[in-house]
Amino acid sequence: MKQLKAEFLFLCTLVSCNGQYSALNPAGSSAKIIADMFWWLFGIAILIWILFVVLEFYTVLVRPGPHKLNRTRFLVIGGGALFPVIVISISIYFSLSPLPVLVKAAPEGSLTVKVSGAQWWWRVKYPLGKEQEVELANEIWLPVNEPVQFFLSSEDVIHSFWIPSLAGKIDMIPGRTTKLSFTPTKTGHYRGACAEYCGTSHALMHLDVKVVERKVFNEWLEKQKQPAARAATPRSQTGEKAFVTSGCISCHTVRGLSTMGQVGPDLTHIGSRHRIGAGILKNNTASLHRWIRETGIIKPEVKMPAFDMLPVDEQKAISEWMEGLK
Numbered sequence: 460m461k462q463l464k465a466e467f468l469f470l471c472t473l474v475s476c477n478g479q480y481s482a483l484n485p486a487g488s489s490a491k492i493i494a495d496m497f498w499w500l501f502g503i504a505i506l507i508w509i510l511f512v513v514l515e516f517y518t519v520l521v522r523p524g525p526h527k528l529n530r531t532r533f534l535v536i537g538g539g540a541l542f543p544v545i546v547i548s549i550s551i552y553f554s555l556s557p558l559p560v561l562v563k564a565a566p567e568g569s570l571t572v573k574v575s576g577a578q579w580w581w582r583v584k585y586p587l588g589k590e591q592e593v594e595l596a597n598e599i600w601l602p603v604n605e606p607v608q609f610f611l612s613s614e615d616v617i618h619s620f621w622i623p624s625l626a627g628k629i630d631m632i633p634g635r636t637t638k639l640s641f642t643p644t645k646t647g648h649y650r651g652a653c654a655e656y657c658g659t660s661h662a663l664m665h666l667d668v669k670v671v672e673r674k675v676f677n678e679w680l681e682k683q684k685q686p687a688a689r690a691a692t693p694r695s696q697t698g699e700k701a702f703v704t705s706g707c708i709s710c711h712t713v714r715g716l717s718t719m720g721q722v723g724p725d726l727t728h729i730g731s732r733h734r735i736g737a738g739i740l741k742n743n744t745a746s747l748h749r750w751i752r753e754t755g756i757i758k759p760e761v762k763m764p765a766f767d768m769l770p771v772d773e774q775k776a777i778s779e780w781m782e783g784l785k
């Protein structure tokens with residue numbers, strides 16, 4: 460089994476189901492249960508396959524002739540009824556027995572994260588008690604070895620929240636809150652994706668997930684709580700001013716500057732994120748500039764219009780200022 464597993468994993472590496480998106484590379488309590496379930500069912504399937512290969516050889520090699528009645532009865536009842544009942548019962552047992560653990564809520568007082576799906580990005584909120592919360596987008600940080608409780612919803616159509624290395628997928632349904640809880644067990648950088656077709660740019664709806672030590676998480680959250688630093692250099696002041704006068708603030712919040720815009724992603728600390736555009740472009744000034752200029756080309760039918768009508772230098776100043784929002 461171990462050898463088989465190693466060979467299968469090697470094959471998987473070739474077809475790239477290993478890595479940041481892999482359900483077979485579990486780094487969370489739920490993902491481990493799901494991966495184990497997969498290996499059990501895979502093992503059962505391989506055993507049956509071997510059995511049938513042997514039977515096939517037998518049918519080819521055996522001399523044809525009449526069979527005894529008892530033996531044919533045994534074959535029909537045993538092979539046609541008993542065997543499938545046993546195999547399916549075992550498979551159902553392995554598939555259903557982990558369900559109670561998978562749907563169990565995290566203990567009271569666990570870290571809570573609210574995520575809502577929108578075409579085609581993720582709004583992420585960390586409630587901090589007393590109606591206070593920190594909002595960001597397309598990136599989630601979690602402390603290792605601590606249970607987390609997710610509350611999931613949608614702002615438009617049905618999406619599906621899936622971080623394969625950490626847990627199974629779960630639908631995000633407009634008007635409803637679905638729940639997911641698990642414990643991340645390995646520090647690292649993982650990726651998530653929307654797993655339910657939700658419109659033209661469904662395939663461009665990704666998510667970065669960082670699992671870190673508690674201390675690092677606290678430092679990160681403390682930073683996220685802070686409002687954005689105001690522009691200090693003439694260049695960043697140009698960017699900040701262009702961001703305000705071009706109307707970006709009617710959709711985006713940058714805490715410390717304006718909290719008017721609630722439609723699009725919160726950009727308070729956008730410079731600190733790994734990627735932009737919901738996990739699709741590396742976060743740097745060039746990508747930010749490209750995003751401002753070619754929004755609908757990068758992500759077809761996205762709600763944000765391209766701001767290619769702005770003078771190029773202003774576009775660049777905005778992207779440089781945004782990159783500085785660490």
Ligand code: CUA
Nearest residue numbers: 618653655657
């Ligand atoms: Cu959101 Cu697919």
